[in-house]
Amino acid sequence: MRPRLWNPEMELMSHSETRALQLVKLKSLLNRVYEQSPYYRDKFDRAGVNPQNLKSLEHYQDYPFFDKDEERASQEASRETARHTFGLHITCNPRSVNRVSSSSGTTGSPTYSGFTLKDREITNDNQARALVRLGIEPGDVVMHASVLSMWIAGIPGVDSMMAYGVCLVPVGALSGVERVAQIARDTRPKSIKCTVSFAQYLVKHMEERTGIDPATLGLEKVVVFGEPGGSIPQIYEPLEKSFGGAMVHDIMGATGCHSPTGISCEEHNGIHFYAEDNAMFEICDPESLQSLPIEDGVEGEIVFTGLERECGPLIRWRDKDIIQVTTEPCRCGRPGPRMLFKGRVDDMLLVKGVNVFPNAVRDVINKTSDLTTGNIRIVKSSPGPVVPAPVLVKVEVKAGLPDQKKQTLAGDLDNAIHHQLRFRATFKFIDEGEFELLKGATGKTRLVEEANQ
Amino acid sequence: MRPRLWNPEMELMSHSETRALQLVKLKSLLNRVYEQSPYYRDKFDRAGVNPQNLKSLEHYQDYPFFDKDEERASQEASRETARHTFGLHITCNPRSVNRVSSSSGTTGSPTYSGFTLKDREITNDNQARALVRLGIEPGDVVMHASVLSMWIAGIPGVDSMMAYGVCLVPVGALSGVERVAQIARDTRPKSIKCTVSFAQYLVKHMEERTGIDPATLGLEKVVVFGEPGGSIPQIYEPLEKSFGGAMVHDIMGATGCHSPTGISCEEHNGIHFYAEDNAMFEICDPESLQSLPIEDGVEGEIVFTGLERECGPLIRWRDKDIIQVTTEPCRCGRPGPRMLFKGRVDDMLLVKGVNVFPNAVRDVINKTSDLTTGNIRIVKSSPGPVVPAPVLVKVEVKAGLPDQKKQTLAGDLDNAIHHQLRFRATFKFIDEGEFELLKGATGKTRLVEEANQ
Numbered sequence: 001m002r003p004r005l006w007n008p009e010m011e012l013m014s015h016s017e018t019r020a021l022q023l024v025k026l027k028s029l030l031n032r033v034y035e036q037s038p039y040y041r042d043k044f045d046r047a048g049v050n051p052q053n054l055k056s057l058e059h060y061q062d063y064p065f066f067d068k069d070e071e072r073a074s075q076e077a078s079r080e081t082a083r084h085t086f087g088l089h090i091t092c093n094p095r096s097v098n099r100v101s102s103s104s105g106t107t108g109s110p111t112y113s114g115f116t117l118k119d120r121e122i123t124n125d126n127q128a129r130a131l132v133r134l135g136i137e138p139g140d141v142v143m144h145a146s147v148l149s150m151w152i153a154g155i156p157g158v159d160s161m162m163a164y165g166v167c168l169v170p171v172g173a174l175s176g177v178e179r180v181a182q183i184a185r186d187t188r189p190k191s192i193k194c195t196v197s198f199a200q201y202l203v204k205h206m207e208e209r210t211g212i213d214p215a216t217l218g219l220e221k222v223v224v225f226g227e228p229g230g231s232i233p234q235i236y237e238p239l240e241k242s243f244g245g246a247m248v249h250d251i252m253g254a255t256g257c258h259s260p261t262g263i264s265c266e267e268h269n270g271i272h273f274y275a276e277d278n279a280m281f282e283i284c285d286p287e288s289l290q291s292l293p294i295e296d297g298v299e300g301e302i303v304f305t306g307l308e309r310e311c312g313p314l315i316r317w318r319d320k321d322i323i324q325v326t327t328e329p330c331r332c333g334r335p336g337p338r339m340l341f342k343g344r345v346d347d348m349l350l351v352k353g354v355n356v357f358p359n360a361v362r363d364v365i366n367k368t369s370d371l372t373t374g375n376i377r378i379v380k381s382s383p384g385p386v387v388p389a390p391v392l393v394k395v396e397v398k399a400g401l402p403d404q405k406k407q408t409l410a411g412d413l414d415n416a417i418h419h420q421l422r423f424r425a426t427f428k429f430i431d432e433g434e435f436e437l438l439k440g441a442t443g444k445t446r447l448v449e450e451a452n453q
Numbered sequence: 454m455r456p457r458l459w460n461p462e463m464e465l466m467s468h469s470e471t472r473a474l475q476l477v478k479l480k481s482l483l484n485r486v487y488e489q490s491p492y493y494r495d496k497f498d499r500a501g502v503n504p505q506n507l508k509s510l511e512h513y514q515d516y517p518f519f520d521k522d523e524e525r526a527s528q529e530a531s532r533e534t535a536r537h538t539f540g541l542h543i544t545c546n547p548r549s550v551n552r553v554s555s556s557s558g559t560t561g562s563p564t565y566s567g568f569t570l571k572d573r574e575i576t577n578d579n580q581a582r583a584l585v586r587l588g589i590e591p592g593d594v595v596m597h598a599s600v601l602s603m604w605i606a607g608i609p610g611v612d613s614m615m616a617y618g619v620c621l622v623p624v625g626a627l628s629g630v631e632r633v634a635q636i637a638r639d640t641r642p643k644s645i646k647c648t649v650s651f652a653q654y655l656v657k658h659m660e661e662r663t664g665i666d667p668a669t670l671g672l673e674k675v676v677v678f679g680e681p682g683g684s685i686p687q688i689y690e691p692l693e694k695s696f697g698g699a700m701v702h703d704i705m706g707a708t709g710c711h712s713p714t715g716i717s718c719e720e721h722n723g724i725h726f727y728a729e730d731n732a733m734f735e736i737c738d739p740e741s742l743q744s745l746p747i748e749d750g751v752e753g754e755i756v757f758t759g760l761e762r763e764c765g766p767l768i769r770w771r772d773k774d775i776i777q778v779t780t781e782p783c784r785c786g787r788p789g790p791r792m793l794f795k796g797r798v799d800d801m802l803l804v805k806g807v808n809v810f811p812n813a814v815r816d817v818i819n820k821t822s823d824l825t826t827g828n829i830r831i832v833k834s835s836p837g838p839v840v841p842a843p844v845l846v847k848v849e850v851k852a853g854l855p856d857q858k859k860q861t862l863a864g865d866l867d868n869a870i871h872h873q874l875r876f877r878a879t880f881k882f883i884d885e886g887e888f889e890l891l892k893g894a895t896g897k898t899r900l901v902e903e904a905n906q
Contacts, residue, residue: 075639085639095592097620100640110636114620139548148601148608148625150636155601155623158608159615167550167567170608172601174627183563183603186528186538187553 002333003265006132007125010277012335015327018276023057025307026280030054030063032091033313039074039088040315060316061282061291065303066256067318068103071111086114092310099159102150113152113256114311120159122258122278122308127160129274130251130263133334134221136191138165143189145180145198146225148172152259153225157193173198181210184217191221193251196229196239197437197445203242215244223263225251227445228341228359231264231271234366234374252339254279256314257306262339267331270324270338280305282316283325286345286355294337299324301345320345322357347448349378350385351423358447360421365395368416371409372397375435378448379428390414390424392451396435455786456718459585460578463730465788468780471729476510478760479733483507483516485544486766492527492541493768513769514735514744518756519709520771521556524564539567545763552612555603566605566709567764573612575711575731575761580613582727583704583716586787587674589644591618596642598633598651599678601625605712606678610646626651634663637670644674646704649682650890650898656695668697676716678704680898681794681812684717684724687819687827705792707732709767710759715792720784723777723791733758735769736778739798739808747790752777754798773798775810800901802831803838804876811900813874818848821869824862825850828888831901832881843867843877847902849888 005011013021030051033040044050047064054060066089074087084094097114104110115123136142142161146153148170161168169187171180173194180202184192194202199222207213222243229235230250239248252271253259257279262271273281282291283300292298302323303316322345326338343357350356362376375396380387395413397406410427417425438446458464466474483504486493497503500517507513519542527540537547550567557563568576589595595614599606601623614621622640624633626647633655637645647655652675660666675696682688683703692701705724706712710732715724726734735744736753745751755776756769775795783791796810803809815829828849833840848866850859863880870878891899 079639083641085641093592095620097592098618099615100594100620100622102624102636110632110639112639117618120615139546139550141553149628150623150625155611158611162552162573162612165551165570167548167553169553170603171555172603175602179563183555186532186563186565188536188538 004132005334006128011129011274013277019057021277022280022307023054025277026057026060026305027051027054029305029307029309029313030315033089033315036091037089040091063316065289065316065318066314067320068111071314072109075111076109085112086312087112089314090114090312092116094311097311099155100150101152101154101156104151115156116310118308119258119310120163123156124160124163126258126260126275126278127157128164130223130260131161131164131166133263133265133272133274134191134223134249136166136221140166140191141169141187141189142166143169143171143180143184143187143192145171145173145192145194145202147174152253152255156259177202177205178210181206181212181214181217184219185212188218190219191223192219193223193225196224196227196235197439199224199239199243199248200229200235203239213244214242217244219243219246222246222248223251224248225253225260229374231268231340232363232366233268234363236268238374252341254281254304254306255319256309256312256317257304258309262336265330265332265334269330269332270326270340272330272334272336273339274334274336276336278307280307283323286322286348294325294327296327297324299342302339318345322348348385349380349387349448351387351391351421352389354422356387356421356423361391361393361417361425362447364416364420365393365413368413369409371401371405373432373435375437375445376447377438379451380448381451383450390426392428393425394428394430394435394449396432397429399432401429401431457585458787459581464582464727466730472510474730475733475760476507478730479510479513479758480504480507482758482760482762482766483768486542486768489544490542493544516769518742518769518771519767520773521564524767525562528564529562538565539765540565542767543567543765545569547764550764552608553603554605554607554609557604568609569763571761571763572711573616576609577613577616579711579713579728579731580610581617583676583713584614584617584619586716586718586725586727587644587676587702589619589674593619593644594622594640594642595619596622596624596633596637596640596645598624598626598645598647598655600627605706605708609712630655630658631663634659634665634667634670637672638665641671643672644676645672646676646678649677649680649688650892652677652692652696652701653682653688656692666697667695670697672696672699675699675701676704677701678706678713682827684721684793685816685819686721689721691827705794707734707757707759708772709762709765709770710757711762715789718783718785718787722783722785723779723793725783725787725789726792727789729789731760733760736776739775739801747778747780749780750777752795755792771798775801801838802833802840802844802901804840804844804874805842807875809840809874809876814844814846814870814878815900817869817873818846818866821866822862824854824858826885826888828890828898829900830891832904833901834904836903843879845881845904846878847881847883847888849885850882852885854882854884 034051078088096116099115101113102110171183224230236248250264251260252262254261261275261279262273264271282303286301322342324340373396377394379392406429487504531541549569552568554566555563624636677683689701703717704713705715707714714728714732715726717724735756739754777793779791826849830847832845
């Protein structure tokens with residue numbers, strides 16, 4: 001039996017049908033922004049492109065990218081000259097915006113995303129696709145335990161889950177482990193949604209602080225996001241065990257489109273991307289930024305275009321994530337290319353001239369030894385991406401590990417990293433419970449620290 | 454020109470039409486809960502009432518009350534025997550619940566309120582009535598700066614403001630003054646919604662911490678709730694001035710009904726209650742709990758019945774607020790009886806055998822002298838409501854007040870309290886900036902403290 005889908009017409013399209021639909025929607029979008037936005041008209045003119053001439057998706061490669069710096073500048077300008085904060089690149093009346101999201105503002109002033117009613121409806125449709133793939137029916141109890149905020153995983157998630165008709169328990173992550181545990185015990189959610197690190201935090205502290213064993217909550221699904229752990233066996237397997245056999249699913253969004261856009265299945269085989277009809281993506285070479293053919297195994301920087309976005313359409317948005325795409329059918333029977341997060345362009349380190357992602361280092365360490373807990377942090381001695389070898393890595397090890405075993409472990413890890421990532425490393429082992437996780441403003445764990453900070 | 458209303462058919466009904474509609478809806482509700490809920494059938498049978506016999510609203514006085522303790526016990530029982538947390542008194546299928554709210558849980562385990570889609574729709578209608586009375590149109594920017602949580606003023610407020618079509622900026626109060634200020638400057642809200650004390654906090658700290666003067670934000674409406682300050686000139690007038698002439702409006706809800714249910718107008722003349730078609734209220738004598746006739750000036754404990762509530766209908770809910778009702782027409786031209794919050798039944802102190810509300814003490818102090826800032830706290834030496842006279846009151850006074858003026862002030866305040874509230878008081882004056890506000894879990898300011906705590 002094929003697994004059920006929310007919107008089979010869109011989710012089951014063949015590759016060529018998808019491409020044809022994308023071309024139609026893209027033409028409409030590009031013509032709209034060219035006609036309605038002096039900002040885009042000027043930008044396209046300068047790049048020498050005109051939507052009238054777009055005959056195939058290949059022509060789209062000539063269009064200029066959009067990124068956070070440009071978005072911020074465009075929004076600053078619209079605040080000064082147009083009395084709204086959605087940027088000079090918007091094409092809708094700002095009064096048709098119904099809900100505002102913002103970035104966390106950790107790297108400068110916040111940037112804003114507006115959603116019209118139609119934008120909300122597409123988001124709702126995408127959320128429903130995820131929920132149906134999870135086996136969640138209207139009426140099932142779902143606990144929202146990620147931060148309730150303007151951030152894209154906050155209020156927009158609450159909004160779209162209610163629209164689907166779940167029994168939503170919006171407890172939020174900031175309520176703390178005690179309240180999350182008590183309310184989960186009282187309301188018996190079938191599914192909980194939170195960041196990877198909050199799930200780990202619950203596992204670590206719930207029983208000791210509340211007497212409630214997370215395995216007894218009756219959860220069937222733990223939906224995690226925001227960090228790569230949801231697709232890494234060393235991270236999701238202990239979570240599944242601690243939550244009494246609940247299955248961990250990794251959910252992803254797409255900046256500038258209608259998040260969420262993909263969710264992993266019970267095969268834990270990458271994230272099924274189910275939203276190609278509204279969240280068109282390209283994979284670009286991280287150096288040349290040339291668009292690469294979408295073939296099985298292709299890897300590079302993902303670039304998104306929200307195809308029917310009304311407020312603030314972002315044309316060729318550089319999301320700064322490095323993604324590997326799998327196009328082979330999944331054993332689960334569900335459609336959609338699968339995506340594996342490899343790292344952030346901004347987090348990329350340069351060791352002996354080679355690009356290294358912090359979570360690739362974590363992956364190697366996790367796969368090499370089960371004496372570690374999965375928590376690591378790379379120590380840099382200066383700002384910028386260049387890190388001289390040997391690279392110092394702090395590694396949390398399981399409680400009570402004797403010194404002699406630590407020495408052997410250091411050798412094993414150095415060999416594995418040298419073999420797989422081509423650089424030498426040294427290690428500072430930190431005992432379980434002593435390792436302090438560093439968090440960014442949105443709750444994501446930071447894998448790099450600067451010495452003396 | 455009469456001010457515009459959202460739902461004139463309901464909001465403009467005469468008293469007799471309202472009563473007739475309430476009787477019809479009440480009969481339907483009582484028959485439904487009697488037929489569908491063994492819990493209510495048993496409760497009504499024990500009280501000797503049968504909805505078949507309800508011929509007039511006067512008969513409703515024979516029905517038993519519902520309160521927090523009963524709700525908590527009913528919900529504990531439903532968790533044990535019915536695998537849901539909405540209480541044995543619900544009449545809907547728990548799978549039709551779409552959104553869950555909870556109490557803050559400060560006085561024991563949290564209690565839960567479920568909202569079906571229809572419950573959400575009535576809430577949305579009531580929210581729209583408030584927004585239209587505020588002069589807020591779809592597309593206007595509204596900042597939600599109260600806590601984003603399961604509490605009734607959190608996610609439900611977000612949900613219903615989006616449904617009306619404002620451009621919602623859900624910044625939340627926990628983001629802190631810096632982020633609220635920055636996002637307000639960027640998004641230019643017409644209106645901000647927050648607790649009274651958060652509004653005061655913004656006024657006190659925004660400019661010093663962010664360089665942004667709240668008077669320059671361009672706000673037209675500051676909607677406050679959760680504390681009585683929004684109807685007290687000594688509190689709202691300084692707020693209006695600090696927010697550059699924005700008008701402060703006081704909004705109220707009704708536990709067990711479809712909040713919000715009332716909002717004050719530009720006359721600052723009590724809160725217009727606009728939801729009598731779905732949030733029926735009675736005023737009861739606080740001692741005898743006998744229902745009092747709704748006449749101009751009547752004062753007592755307010756008892757609510759949510760007339761079309763699908764999930765968890767609460768029959769004769771004791772909200773524990775003491776309210777004074779005004780039925781005289783308001784100069785603003787808007788309909789609806791007006792309500793003035795006098796105090797909480799649970800906060801009522803007993804001084805020399807007389808009931809005293811902490812905020813009545815605050816009111817007297819505020820009205821007697823402009824040397825005080827409006828912040829006070831009554832110090833009790835033991836738990837329970839009994840406080841021996843003279844009552845010790847901590848009073849915040851304006852910066853730099855000389856000792857001699859403090860002595861005169863103490864005499865003035867003691868005389869005023871003695872004259873108006875019939876007890877003697879002593880004062881501990883605390884200089885502006887040194888007075889630490891005590892907050893409950895929902896951000897409300899506590900006006901009573903126990904010594905040695």
